[in-house]
Amino acid sequence: MRTSSDSERGLVELARRVLPGGGFGNVAHETIIASGRGGRVWDVSGNEYVDYLLGSGPMLVGHAHPEVVEVIQQQVAKGTTFFANNALGIQLAAEITAAVPCAEKVRFVSTGSEADLYAMRIARAFTKRDKILKFEGGYHGMSDYGLMSLAPKRTANFPRPIADSAGIPSSVRDEMLVAPFNDLETVASLVREHARELAGIIVEPFQRLIAPRPGFLEGLREITSRNGLLLIFDEVVTGFRFAYGGAQSYYGVTPDLCTLGKAIGGGFPLAAVTGRADVMAHFDKSAVSEDAFVTQIGTLSGNPVAAAAGLKTLEILKRPGAYERIFQTGRALMEGYSEILRRARRKARVIGEAPLFDIVFTDREVRDYRSAQGDEATMKRCNALLRERGILKGESKYYVSLAHTEEDVAFTLDAFASAMDALDTAT
Ligand SMILES: Cc1ncc(COP(=O)(O)O)c(C=O)c1O
Numbered sequence: 001m002r003t004s005s006d007s008e009r010g011l012v013e014l015a016r017r018v019l020p021g022g023g024f025g026n027v028a029h030e031t032i033i034a035s036g037r038g039g040r041v042w043d044v045s046g047n048e049y050v051d052y053l054l055g056s057g058p059m060l061v062g063h064a065h066p067e068v069v070e071v072i073q074q075q076v077a078k079g080t081t082f083f084a085n086n087a088l089g090i091q092l093a094a095e096i097t098a099a100v101p102c103a104e105k106v107r108f109v110s111t112g113s114e115a116d117l118y119a120m121r122i123a124r125a126f127t128k129r130d131k132i133l134k135f136e137g138g139y140h141g142m143s144d145y146g147l148m149s150l151a152p153k154r155t156a157n158f159p160r161p162i163a164d165s166a167g168i169p170s171s172v173r174d175e176m177l178v179a180p181f182n183d184l185e186t187v188a189s190l191v192r193e194h195a196r197e198l199a200g201i202i203v204e205p206f207q208r209l210i211a212p213r214p215g216f217l218e219g220l221r222e223i224t225s226r227n228g229l230l231l232i233f234d235e236v237v238t239g240f241r242f243a244y245g246g247a248q249s250y251y252g253v254t255p256d257l258c259t260l261g262k263a264i265g266g267g268f269p270l271a272a273v274t275g276r277a278d279v280m281a282h283f284d285k286s287a288v289s290e291d292a293f294v295t296q297i298g299t300l301s302g303n304p305v306a307a308a309a310g311l312k313t314l315e316i317l318k319r320p321g322a323y324e325r326i327f328q329t330g331r332a333l334m335e336g337y338s339e340i341l342r343r344a345r346r347k348a349r350v351i352g353e354a355p356l357f358d359i360v361f362t363d364r365e366v367r368d369y370r371s372a373q374g375d376e377a378t379m380k381r382c383n384a385l386l387r388e389r390g391i392l393k394g395e396s397k398y399y400v401s402l403a404h405t406e407e408d409v410a411f412t413l414d415a416f417a418s419a420m421d422a423l424d425t426a427t
Helices: 006-018 066-078 087-099 112-127 170-175 184-194 216-227 246-251 277-283 304-318 322-343 376-388 406-423
Strands: 033-037 040-043 048-051 105-109 131-135 176-179 198-203 230-235 257-260 271-275 349-353 356-360
Touching (some): 048 406, 066 304, 087 271, 105 112, 105 277, 112 131, 112 257, 112 277, 131 184, 184 216, 216 230, 246 257, 271 277, 304 322, 322 356, 356 376, 376 406
Parallel strands (some): 131 198, 198 230
Antiparallel strands (some): 105 271, 257 271
């Protein structure tokens, strides 16, 4: 069982004094991570965890992969950022265009939030229309536009969005339309009604943990093409994770634009907007008229250390057997969890795809944001019990890495079975 040292308690106390809410705003604040290697991390008290948080996804080949560490160290010694073009960033862009079906040109930024913001902006510049349709529960970063109906606490009638944060001008709500995920009929009728105002549809092809129903992504492709709208896949999570070509190659539907992040930066701040050359041309002053140009600069864009880490991460993922292994590990966990839940007679479902899954404590079929709302209190208790037993994960999502071993899987299933036994008595 987890122990907490004086030094960890001291840091938690210091964090409470200097950070709002005592943390960086991401995950539970009482665990302070000191190091990671492969599929495991250690906190400052010395507790070891099998890590399914994976830094919220970037560490797809595992923490401190020796080959990634080597290239980072080489680059750090040569200088860490230049603002000017650098060879590693150019090579990473070339690798992305070779791998991702929609990617003809690449513009680097530092975070997924920025990538989504610019993808929506460039869609508006290309179509000369203002509105974007997104899906309830879909995550597209922290911009004013992205933070519409990500996690609404109350329900509104579609397509009216609900802002997820204070501080967002109310006028932004008028520029976004919201539809239920996996519901083509609603999308089709909204597009019929708003076709002349809509610049595009942004969607996580695999929304949080919800897989697209057969035909859903194909339907979005068809509706957007027919109406002259752009289809934007947010592949910040799924890019290079579901397949080397991302969810678009896994599900076989090619969007006009996609955003990438997490894995392509190998653990450093690097993300990208990529897509059709004629749309991406709006980032090029010499290719479009002055009023069609999308201004975009960023101090760390294409940073060479991040590009080195990203390139090496992609090289490792491209090796024969890498995805088979990630999928095998994920499937073993998902099947093991389902069996334990069945034996415990829990009203719960294991949902997702092998590289990215979780449990939802519900007996309903999960197809969209509303049906994905399970018993949150039980979920919280379950996650806390798992942390006590040496399993680290976020509130929702198990990220599976190439570095997780069979031993990690066996350890995790034992911990989960024990957590399920303890669940009813836990406070
Ligand atoms: C689908 C999706 N889009 C965008 C983002 C935002 O990325 P970042 O945290 O790098 O800004 C995230 C982050 O988790 C994400 O999951």
